[in-house]
Structures are given as C-alpha cells and as structure tokens.
Amino acid sequence: DGGITQSPKYLFRKEGQNVTLSCEQNLNHDAMYWYRQDPGQGLRLIYYSQIVNDFQKGDIAEGYSVSREKKESFPLTVTSAQKNPTAFYLCASTRDSAWQPQHFGDGTRLSIL
Amino acid sequence: EDKVVQSPLSLVVHEGDTVTLNCSYEVTNFRSLLWYKQEKKAPTFLFMLTSSGIEKKSGRLSSILDKKELFSILNITATQTGDSAVYLCAVVGAQKLVFGQGTRLTINP
Helix, strand or coil, X not given: CCCEEEECCEEEECCCCCEEXXXXXXXCCCEEEEEEECCCCCEEEEEEEEECCEEEECCCCCCEEECCCECCECCEEECCCCCCXXXXXXXXXXXXXXXXXXXXXXXXXEEEC | CCEEEEECCEEEEECCCCEEEEEEXXXXXXXXXXXXXXXXXXXXXXXXXXXXXXXXXXXXXXXXEECCCCEEEEEECCCCHHHCEEEEEEEEECCEEEECCCEEEEEEX
C-alpha cells in the first residue's frame, strides 16, 4: 500500500546530540513537509520541499536541518542548537506544490534524556 | 500575520449528541480550508472546502464554509465513541498552510 513511513516511532536525545528522523513516501508525491506538534497546539511548519534538491524554511526552522536528495525521502535532523526539541514530529506529502490535501505519516515522538 | 483559531479547544459530550466545531481564519490569499481528524498519530483528511455556502457531507459529518465571515463549521451528528479525537482545521493561503490549535472532542458512552 502507498503511504508515508516515519521512523523511529520514539526517539530520545541526549544533550548536545544531533538526531535524525526518517521520512519515506512511496506515493510518488513531489512535495514533502515537516511539522512539529506540541501538546494543545496545532501543527507548525519546520521545513518543506517541493522538488528534489530544493527546500525552504518554514515558520520554526531554527535548530533543524533537512535534505532532499531523493524524491521519496526527506529526513529531518534535530540539531543541538534546538534547545526545546521535545515534541511530536509529523512528516507529510502532497502530489504537487498546491499544499493540499496533505497525507501524513504516523509521527515520531522525540524526548530529551 | 496569518492565523487560524478553533473553538472550543475542548469539548466533552455524550454518545448520540450533535456537536459543532468552529474554525475562524485570517489568511492572506485564501485558497481552501481543510478539516482533519487526529486520533493518536497521523491526521486523516476529512474535507476540503473552497466555495462559500456549499456543504460537504460524509456520513454523519458535514462542513460548510463562509468566505464572507471567514469561518467554517464541522458538524457531527449522532456522535459515537469512535468520533473521539482532535479535529484540526487548516487554511491554505499564499504559499502556506496554517493550522489551528485543534479541538479535542471526547465522546462519553
């Protein structure tokens, strides 16, 4: 079945450590997105990519980095510069750059050790 | 600044009740409004609304958009415990998708 796979489901980060969240899609979608969700809040956009080898910052990009070397893959690195990384991270994709409708993965929950 | 505001933030009702969830927005170059249901993990798409006054319906769920007053409502009739979830509203504007905070709906048996 086509879909978006995020891994791992749970991740723990030590102080000063960079961690990478994986997002893979087999929907043949051009655009991919990373969101952060905090308790009681909606989704906030971290980064997005509408085409391979190109990506743009969202509203809260500081402390994060991404790459888009393949159409299917859009990994997110949470760097040590992100001082409050504990959150639920969601990856999404859309067929084209029209921003909707977004298909979501099941998320990665990141916590600080 | 673009914003989407949902109300109420939390709602607890009994099975069989009808609920109305609200979403108001101020977004530049509005293109469409979307509703999602989020249970534990991935939000799942419910409706996309682009035209004012046209109701979208799927079973017990329905939604309508008012582009003049800048809001949308999501109605759920004859609620069931499986309707318990966070309902997210999102608006597509100029090169951007803006989410509201969500409404946490709890249906008690």
